[in-house]
Structures are given as C-alpha cells and as structure tokens.
Amino acid sequence: MDRIPRLLHQVTFRRFWTAQTISFLGDQVSTVALPLTAVLALDASAAEMGVLGALASLPNLLFALHAGGFVDRYGRLRHMMILSDIGRAAVLLTVPVAYALDALTLAHLWVVAFVTGVLAMLFNVASNSLFAALVDRDDYVNGMSLTRGSFSFSWVAGPGLGGMLVQALSAPVALLADVVSFLGSALLLRSVSLEEPAPEKERSSSHIRDGLRFVSRTPALRAKFVGGGLLNLCYTVYFTLFLLFIARELGLTPGMIGVALGLGAVGALFGSFVTGWVSRRAGIGPTFLIGSVLFPGALALVPFATPDKWVAFGLVVAAEFVSGMGLMLCDIAGSSIQQALTPDRYRSRVQGAYLGLIHGVRTAGALVAGALGTLIGLRPALWLAVIGGVLSCLPLLFAPVARMRTLPEQAE
Template sequence: MATQLIGRIPRLLHQVTFRRFWTAQTISYLGDQVSTIALPLTAVLALDASAAEMGFLGALASLPNLLFALHVGGFVDRHGRLRRTMILCDLGRAAVLVTVPIAYSLDALTLTHLWVVAFATGTLAMVFNVSSNSLFAAIVRRDDYVQATSLTRGSFSFSWVAGPGIGGTLVQILSAPVALVIDVVSFLGSAFLLRSVSVEEPKPEPHASKSHIRDGVNFVRRTPVLRAKFLGGGLLNLFYTVYFTLFLLFIARELKLTPGMIGVALGLGAVGALAGSFVTGRINRRIGIGPTFLLGSVVFPGALALVPFATDDKWVAFGLVVAAEFLSGMGLMLCDISGSSIQQALTPDRFRSRVQGAYLGLINGVRTAGALVAGGLGTLVGLRPALWLAVIGGVLSCIPLLFAPLARMRELPDQAE
C-alpha cells in the first residue's frame, strides 16, 4: 500500500483538475481552522470573554452541523450544482468575516457580533464540506480513490493542527481581529481556484422520496463498522471540544503563554501531523488499517494529557504544549486518514452526500454540546480539572470501536450493501 501511495500521489497531483480542487479545498479548510483560533482569541483579548461566553461561541460555530447537516446532504443529492455551491460558501465566509476587523476598527465590536459570525461561518463551512465530498467522487477515478482520500483527508486533518498555529502567529503580529483579514483572503483564493475546475458533476436526484435522508441514516445504522465509527467519533468530538474550548483560556491565562508562543507551539504540533501523514501508510501495512485506526483513536486524545500536567514555569509549560500537540497531531492523522478511507470504501456512491451529512450532523454536531459543557465545567470545577476530564473521556471514547470488527481488519473492506 505504501508503494502504491508513493507511486500514485504524484500522478494525481499532476492532474490539473484534481490539483486545483485539492488546493482550493486545502486553502478553504486552512481558513476554517485559522478562524477557530482567531475568533476565540478576539473574544478573549479584545472583549475579555468569560469561560461561559467562550463556550457559547464554540457552540454556535458547530450548531449548524446539528441543525442542518442531514438536510443539506439530502439537498445536495437532489439539486447538485456542487462547484457553484462551494464557491458561494467561500465568498459568503469572506464577506461575513471581514465585518469583524471593520467593526473592531470602528470600536463597535461586540460578543453578539462574534456569535453571529461564528454561526454564519459554521453554516457555510458545513455546506462546503458536504458538497466537496460529492464533487470529489466526480473528479477522482475509483482506482485512485484511496490515495486521493489520503490527500484530501490528510490536508483536512493537517489544517486542524496547522491552522490554529498560523492563526496564533497572525494574532501575535497583527492582533486577533485584523488577523481575520488574512482568513478572508484565503477564502477568496479558494473561490478563484474552484472557478477554474472543470468537471462533469453527478446527476442530481430531483424526484427523491421523503425518506431520502432516513435512508442514508439507516445505511449507517445497519453497517457495524460505520455505526461504531460514528458513535466513537461522536464521543471523541464531544470530549475534544470540551478540551479545546478551555485549552486557549488555560494556556493564555493560567500558563501565561503569549499569543506568539501559542502560535509557535501549535505550529510545531503541525509537524506531528505531517509526520503522521507520512507514516500512516507504513503502519497500515504493518498492523492493518483497522488497528491503525484504533491506535490513532487512543493517541490523538491521550497525548493531550501533557497539557494539564504543565507547571507555572512558562518554558516547561511551552515544551509540554508542543509535545502534546506533536503527538496528538500524529494520532489525528492515523485516526482520520485510516477512518476516512474505511468509510469511503464502505459507502456506495448513491449514499455519499447523505453519509457525509450524517457524519457532520451526528459527529460534529456534538461539538455544540461539548462547547456548552466546557463552559459549565470551566466555571464549576476550574480549567485544569475540566481538561483532565476531557482527556480521560476522549481516551475512553474508543470503547465502541472495540465491539466492531476493526481489530481484525487488515485491508480496506468491500463496499457495504
């Protein structure tokens, strides 16, 4: 598998259509993740937000996944126009985000403004991701599917680690609200690249029945590996959201790390994600794709335990944050690339948008609850104990995966019926 990956990825990247699609997608994902740190740091540094207010901000960013993702998946299958939808989502996010530095420069920025921006950008990001998943299947030949999935999911996972690091550095240089201007430029660049992508899109299903959405959910429910993956992933997302919502408050206020140190620590953590992307194929070949997925599901949250271990010594704390982000980034890539490849292999073409909608609705939607729980825990028990609870819960979230036939899965599974 590793030999195949090395042999085919360069060929994929030399295909103009895929390269432009992948680059636009990567830029858009990176812009999303820059926002995940620039918006909260704007709330913390410019508006002195409390733990509860930070929790509400995080909840609003993920709430659209809970409210709309299943319906968007059905809508995409019925109406198509995937590329046009993605371009509009990029332009919409640019227009919404640019209001933050404008309001800040006029001394008119409020928490309510940030809450509206978080909800709007979260909605547009969700629509973009559902449409992107379906357009991917139209661009990539089935023979190249696993390798292309590794590239697209790899860039998505990498953005989760690199984006906050870039955002922290930009905040240090420009201030949090002004850093969002760079984010706006990234979405405009993504839209420009998508305009140049020429592809025959899959035909929509305009006469789909009212059970269209329910059929996609039932497919996940009837497939043991997907059912376990969604349940375990939902729990992991819940506890990781609790962790990340309080993480910035903890390292900025209690560990006294500067925005620049935060950006560098998270940026160095991106190296771990990059290393994970290189070794995932080798580990898959050595122990099997199912065990690799299980391993990543434990390492990703488990490594974060180093952060609440941190002391008041700023440089010791900085080193522990770097180590935690590096190891967690590796675990994320092992988990996400392997898990996404398994999901793509199991899912028939006719269910792709609906399964992706179910993924965003049932997995990422729990981030809304996680952000609210984080606000409550941070207020009631304090930041450090709340981080410990989040890390322990994240590690235990792999338990549902143990009841699915993942430990014995050496190769990618056949498509489920």
Template sequence: MAALLMDRLPKLLHQIAFRRFWTAQTISFLGDQVSTIALPLTAVLALDASPAQMGFLGALASLPNLLFALHTGGFVDRYGRLRKLMILCDVGRAVALLSVPVAYALGSLTLPQLWLVAFVTGTLGMLFNVASNSLFAALVDRADYVQGTSLTRGSFSFSWVAGPGLGGMLVQLVSAPAALVADTVSFLGSALLLRSISVREPEPTKKTSDSHIKDGLRFVLRTSVLRAKFLSGGLLNLFYTVYFTLFLLFISRELALTPGMIGVALGLGAIGALLGSFVTGWFSKRIGIGLTFIVGSVVFPGALALVPFGTEDKWIAFGLVVVAELLSGMGLMLCDIAGSSIQQALTPDRYRSRVQGAYLSLINGVRTAGALVAGALGTWIGLRPALWLAVIGGVLSVLPLLWVPVARMRTLPDQAE
C-alpha cells in the same frame, strides 16, 4: 527539476482539475482552522471573554452541524451545482470574517457579533464540506478512490493542527482581529481556484430530501462498522471539544503562554500531523488498516494528557504543550485517514452525500454540546480538572470500535449494501 518533482507526486495530483480542487479544499480547510483560534483569541484578548462566553462561542460555531447537516446531504444530492455552491460558501465566509477586523478598527466589536460570525461561518463551512464530498466523486475514478481519500482527508486532518498554529502566530504578529484578514484572503483564493475547474457534475436526483435522509440513516444504522465508527467519533468529538474550548484559556491564563508561544507550539504539532500522514500507509501495511484506526483513536486524545501537567514554569509548560501537540497530531492523522478510508470503502456512491451529511450532523454536531459542557465545567470545577476529564473521556471513546471487527481489518473492507 520540476518534471522530477511532478513524477514523485501521487498520480491524482497530475490531473489539473483534481489538483486545483484539492488545493482549493486544503486552503479552505486551513482557513476554517485559523478561524478556530483567531476568533476565540479575539474574544479572550480583545473582549476579555469568560469561560461560559467562550463555551457559547464554540457552541455556535458547531451548532449548524447539529441543525442542518442531515438536511444538507439531501439538499446537495437533490439540487446539485456543487462547484458554484462551494464558491458561494468561500465568498460568504470571507465577508463574514472580514467584518470582525473592520468592527475592531472602528471600536464597535462586540461578543454578539463574534457569536453571529461563528454561526455563519460554521454553517457555510458545513455546506462546503458536504458539497466537496460529492464533487470529489465526480473528479476521481473509483480505482483511485483510496488515494484521493487519503489526500483530501490528509489535508483536512493536517489543517486541524497547522491552522491553529498559523492562527496563533498571526495573532502574535498582527493581533487577533487582524489575523482574520489573512483568513479572508485564503477563502477568496479557494474560490478562485474552484472557479477555474471544469468538471461534469452528477445529475441531481429527483428524490425528496426527507427520503434521502432516511436512506442515509438506515444505511449507517444497519452497517455495524459505520455505526461503531460514528458512535466512537461522536464521543471523541465531544470530549475533544471540551478540551480545546478550555485549552486556550488554560495555557494563556494559568500557564501564561504568549500568543506567539501558543502559535509555535500548535505549529510544531503540524509537524506531527505531517509525520502521521507519511506513516499512516506504513502502519496500515504492517498492522492493518483497522488497528491503525484504533491506535490513532487512542494516541490522538491520549497525548493531550501532558497539557494538564503544566506548571508555573513557562518553559516546562511550553515543552509539555509542544510534545502533546506533536504526538496528538500524529494520532489524529492515523485515526482520520484510516477511519475515513474505511468509511469511504464501505459507502456506495449513491449514499455518499447522505452519509457525509449524517456524519457531520451526528459527529460534529456533538461539538455544540461539548462547547456548552466545557463552559460549565470550566466555571464549576476549574480549567485543569475539566481538561483531565476531557482527556480521559477521549481515550475511552475508542471502546465502541472494540465491539466490532475493526481490529481484524488488514485491508479496506468491501463495499456494504
């Protein structure tokens, strides 16, 4: 039976080194996303945080992408030691997160500590992601790159939906601070798996970091599809951050959903992500990789419009959140797997870390602004109107993709130069 199951796995998962790398990366991604709900719920439930304080917490978690990601790409290319760097990032996040339940047990937990933990874990998570992108190229032959990208981006996208659901259920079972203990264990497990991998890493380059940064930015700016993808992704991240920063406050306070109901709803959204990962290839073959990317970019934020329709009837509200998360999870996978495959196909190996660093800086960096905007909107106009603005803005973020020939891409494009 085990041999039969192995035969049905994608070819890359038959390789021990890649399988351990992919498993470690998946565990680490999942731990990141558990933190995205366990830390905010700790602030809400244990410290009674306000919308503005929640916005500041979200901003600090994403601020490292804005401050460091561009330079991190050059740093990783120049200094190498990718596996060791990823292990240190895992251990560092485990230690930072463990400080929260310890402080809570001692009765000394404060919002400034949560803000510091969010900044530290955000910094280490960003560094881990850039290094893993380069280590991936050392583990995977170019002929298997699309399959490998689908596996790694698929697990990343799946963690976006499954992680918060798992975090919500852990909060219901053991309290928000204690849920972070499980998160700590996940990062340590990822570090142990990475330690067991033997791989010949690429030689560090002799160029300076500043030169690397300029080269990566020039490549992105002169490649029209990447330029449009980054702009669209930046807008989508901005509005989704506004939405998610206020989402937990809205459904826990105005819709009165319990942490357990929140966890179940988000967990069922993981089923949508899983379905999306299965059907992305089918959609790509039927309507083309480009149109699959566009459809996912609309469905991912558009499905979330169901949440602001929530009423005082707790079960109706719960049902709307479940359906929204289910459909949004599917859209996320269509968007992320197709979009990431297009980006990887266009990007030459020599630019990979720099483009990834630029992506994290220019795309994820806007989450800092989104979290601050969310805090302001939630305070000034209320949670429900702010959610509506976030959903509408998220849907409109697809427009830059319509200005370039993405919709006409039936298959992956050739590498750009």
C-alpha cells in the same frame, strides 16, 4: 507515499486540492481576524465573544444533517462549493466596508460569523462527495492524506498569517485577505471539469431518514459514529479544561502554550504524511484503531505532569505532537473507510450526519467539562477525559473495523 505524486499529476485533483487548501486557509485566517475585529474595533466583552464563537459553530449542529440531504438531493457539488466560496467572500467584504464607513456593529459580526459558518459547512459537505468523484478507490488513503494534510497546514499557518495581517493592516482590513482567498478557491474550482454522480430525487424527509438508516445498518459505520461521538465528547472535556490547567496549575506562559499547540499541529501534519505508509503495513482498520487510541492516549502526559515548569512544558509538547499524529491516523483512515463503504447517493447525508453528531457532542462536552472541573478538580477531570477517550475505541473492536486489511467493499 508513492501514489501521492500520481494524484498531484492529475490536473483535476490538483486544482480541487489547491482550492480546498486555499479555502481551509481562509477559514483559519477568519478565526483570528473576525474575533480580533470584535475585540480591537468594537471592544467586545467576554460574553459577546462567547456569542460570536458559538454562532460560528452553531450551523454544523443545526443544519449539517439537512445540508447533507440537500446536497445528495440536488447534486451540482462543484457549483455548491463555488457559491459557498463566493458567498463567504461577499459576506466578509461587508466588514471592512462597514468599518471604513464607521458603521460596523457587533450584531453585524454575529451575522457574518453565522452566515460564513453555514457556507463553510455546505462547502465541506459538498467537497466530501466531490472527492469520491475525483479520486480512484485505490487512492482514497493517499488522497485523504493530502486533503487532511492541507487542513493541518491551515491550522499551522492560518492563525499566524491572520495575526500578521491584523498587525500590518488592522483586523477589519485583514479580512480582505480572506475575500481574496475564497475568490481564488472559486476560480480554481470553476476550472475543474468532471462527471459528478447523479443526484437522487426523493422527498427530503425520506432522504434524510434513509441516510440515517444506512449508517445504523452498516456495522463499521455505526461503530465509527458511536466511537467518534464518544471520542469527541471526551476530547472536548479535555480541551475545555486543558488551557486552564496548564496555565494555572503548571504555570506555563502564553508563549510556551503557543509553541506547544503549534507543535501539536506539526505532529498532525507529520501524521498526515505517514498514514499511507502505516496503513499499507498494518492495514487500514488497525491504522484507524491505532490512531483512535494514540490520539487520546498521548494526552495522558498532561495530567501526569509535575509543577516543574520545564518538565511540564516538555510533556505538554510531547503530548500535543504525538496526539496530533494519532489524530491524523484516526481521521484519514476512518474517513477513507467511510468513503469506501458509502454509495454515492448517500455520501453527503452520511457526512452531514457525522458533522451534526460531532458538533452536538462538543456542545455537551463543554457543559460536562465545566461540571467536572468544578466538582472534582482539573487534574482528575483531565484523567477521566483521557481514559474515556481511550475507551471510545471499544465499538471499533466489536465491529469489522479492526480486521480490515484493505478498504472494504461498498455497502448495500
């Protein structure tokens, strides 16, 4: 943790990190306020809510790889992030305006969800590359701890803040807070001054193909992508059935479920602050491996639970807290390894490819979850998901990852 204060004393990084934190927080407020606008203002059905949720995440599946190629090709990372913030502010502003004019429709919200999803994806892809331009190689782990910690904080604070704003202002008007947050993020980013890596000028198709070839020919990245894909597939199966299982078979109340999920986010926040300490003692590769096992492995406490409500509640809380901590060990160490291995000219393409892969397997995981839950029941399906999640670490064992004591040299 001794390097984190040094990073925070750097004005450019501090402004970048603050802007990113504000933007993350705005995203999480939107995840509550936008669906509640559909429910409370437009009386949306379950099917219509499903479409709204799908449209918000669909851009990552459809465009993440191409967005990575676009960012690497044209550069101007800070400007892309600023335009993404301003674009989200402008699009979200149309919701309270349309509501005030009694012109708000569900189709309007669907368009807003999709467009803000596209802009959020572009912001995240560009910020990944800008991070490497701002942070020294030796500070990657600590910088990732701060950025991923702020992401975890947004998961803790964002939904609650969104709920309070909806309660106080109404759901459509609460989106004005998002508008302000994105404009604040854009203003902070505008004050960041740094030399960005030069973009590569080549044809778009070869640009994307070369990025994929780089991943496939780099053993540690290849293992990270394969293992991460399997892990996200299994976790999606788990989480799709998790709420149904703990509510129906364990009898947990909505309040208990909310507390358990909140403590899971607190575990992630705690994990983001100890990852640097763990990596300095165990090594960056073993830390990645430990997190890859701990994140899914702790979730075994849930299908292990008995129908005793309070025992079940304790096991769910423990599972969520430890799993959240494991997630940060895995995420921060893995992201730092990816940053260290990837040359500047490939950063956005590699990140875009990873986002596309993750969202693709999540779509498949939701379908697999429905089939398994129907065919073999909820508890056996959860066990399969947990076991599969733990086994997803195997690609890392057969790659150089587990032997990495420090960050690797940049790959050719």
